[in-house]
Amino acid sequence: MSTLRPFEERYATALADPDVRGGLTAFQRGWRDSRDAAIADLEQQEGRSFDELRAELAGIKDGVLADWEHHLDTFTTNARAAGAEVVRVATPGEANALITERMQAAGADLLVKGKSMVSEEIGLNAHLEAAGIPPVETDLGEWILQLAEETPSHLVMPAIHKRRHAVAGLFERVLDRPFPPDDIDRMVKVARTELRERFLASSVGLSGANALIAEGGAIMLVCNEGNNRMSVALPQLHVVTAGIEKLLPTYADAMRQVRLLGRSATGQPITVYTNFLTGPRPGQEQLIVLLDNGRTAMAEDPDVADALRCIRCGACADVCPPYGIVGGHAFGHVYTGAIGLVNTSFHHGIEAAAGPQSLCVSCGACATVCPVDIPLPVQILEVRETVARSESAGSAGRVTRSALRAFQHPGLVDVGLRVAGVVTTPLRRDGVTAVPSALTSRGPLAERIGWRTPPAVPLRPARDTLRPGRLEEPPRLADQPLAGRKVQLFLQCLSDRLAPGIPIAAAKLLRAAGAQVIVPRDQHCCGLPAYDSGEQDTARDMVRQTMAALADGADVVTPASSCLAMLAHDAPHLLRGDTVEVERAQELAGRTYDLISYLASGPGRLPAGSLDDGDRTPVTVHRFCQASNTLGRGEAIEAFLRDVAGAPVVPLPEAGECCGFGGSTSVRNPELSAGILDRKLGCVDRTAASILITDNPGCILHLRGGVHASGRGVEVLHLAEYLVRRLPVAT
């Protein structure tokens, strides 16, 4: 059930509002600084890493789900013993009917509401209004949205998409008095006065629950403003709405959640109020409504069950690049951010889940901050597959599916691209296809390609140049760590056909280090584009084809870190139904490297200074997002450039954030992709470096296109292309 506007409309509205993007970029940067500092403090305080702490909390939540009924019963028994009424409901309809009926019986004509995502999930406000019980939101952000007739765009900061001048304007309109936009203090004070009257007048109150503590039958409820305490205490009937996954066995477990919740949500060590309510106060009734609404189905689906650990901290939105451009009204449904892309289909149906799926660029950032270690990017791709299989994918989905199936056949791809190469020859300039500006400056093409010049389509793929005997012998390095070693070069389908200079440079470097470079003929695509598009059957076929092509037991090196992420991280997951295939995938993963790991710490490790040609032009490094977030690579490229190539490296702000390429996203949602690219290039500008180095061909084509279209004077190079220039000159 949903009363939200269609996704396309929400997406268009968000893009059209400059406040959304401007406000969210500032918010995400501020959040990152506070959260990182707070987590570093916690690690020091506890003498344990964030990963250890979140694994502990995840383990507690998993333990609850493993014995769910027992914990629910314990909670219910204890809460009832303390005087609460506990009712379990299966659907939003049941929940709304029950709550409305109880409030009517209590003679309510006004409800004061603390923040409750479950009440948003079930659409409670509309029901109560229809029943003549107007609800008043008392959380400041929620109240602002209620006045603006909007829904929350963030789990913790519901009105974060609104800037101060918009809030001042709203208050002026609704409260009919002037509000200077910079006087946030005044806006807050007015909210306090306005809401206090309502608190004192209302006979019914509603809150959510941050945890249901089975041991004591207690509700844990956190807030900073103090509003929740009032909506819980003052009325004669207090209704609690909570999802049945909110259980924790003990108070000690609740404290472990507290330690991670405040820090992940707002960078605070603890929220101002952490309340433990057991039963009603004297003279009060308490009704605890425990909602299923798809949660049992989630628990039964091993691909998404972990998402029930969620403690609704919002961190997964705070690091999400697409969220930073369009906000939660588009990126999600009622639940926003990465978790919304997982749980929406269970709470609100596949149709509600379909639209936002195309916005996720699979950068992996959300998984790095989730305090309960939910593998969100993998789960999103599972939901995406369900969406792709359903009718909800629409005609765009059918087109994608057909294109990916055609892409499975290397022969077809070759013919297509060779033709495109010939046709676009007159437009080929410096690695891009210089589309005439008359076409890109206005009209329908402007939006789609005006912001990013398309890459040049070469006449010859890399594999042709790399045939035995064709590539001239590069100069040899003094040190030959790979002398006599066979290396299979996995070209990556994209660079093979659209950026052949990259694999060719990689081959030269490997040879310069002594390797015997083989280019297996049957290689094509690792399956990543299909996997990202939700076409898992096609992706599996392509993984199998790749495993067969690389079956020779020699090392595999690829200049594309995205392929490494696919083969090492995603392939075993995709093939999980067959243990023999998983073992084969793991065996391949064990001998597959991206170029940087091969040359910096793998068998091809080059000694310090071995590629130092004395050039001291400063460079900066974009870290391919999946390499940082999924493969856990830190500053390996920067260190290598400094130590082995002698290059001065200027740190790039937000170096590990996605550049916006995101596979099909940049084609399906070009405006979004352009927004993320713009943020990235803004960071590059701040370094003043004239050379930008990275190691994923997709990022390179995307960044080069953006640099060209914006007229910047930055050279974008693959690590291999940069290093090959520093090889000693052949004598």
Added chain:
Amino acid sequence: MTPSGPRTDTGRDSARRTRLRARVEAAASSYHELPGWEEVAAHAAGLSDRVAVAPSLHTTQPALAMRLEAEGCTVVVPGDEDPAADVADVPVAVVGGELAVVETGSVLVAEHGLADRVVTMLCQRLVQVVPAEVVVDRLEDVAAWLAERSGRASFASLMTGPSRTADIERSLTIGVQGPDEVDVLVLTGTDPVTEEPTP
């Protein structure tokens, strides 16, 4: 909670309180160590001439109201009839804390009845008084306190600093639905809590 017997301020206690002070101040509350209730009364009276006292504190420490009155204050102890109206315009309130937590700079306040709760919710400046004996290190100590008392209806609130919001542009604003200012007073003296006021 009634401290029994004279207290010994060991080196460990004072180091622990130094850490508590740092955390309390980091949470934007003020921190004070006072020898006894007489000084608590003087502290509160220095803030306003109208002071509310939480009913549960008044029960265990009736002398506080007398001392406040002796300092020239009007004292309000809200009743059960309409406690919110009783304290509506009282700027300063005093409550007793069950525990003070070094880890977070929080004070645990047990306030089951409405009359106790309105005191901490509606005043502008909240004075929390905690005996030094119940300064504990970790949130697990709070968990143990709660677990010991589980099984009966209750409301306990771990309070850390004044009420705040950052809902508008993540800009921190202090004082929303709860107090704007919080004073944490740790009692380090040896006078028993039930001591009669000295004339």
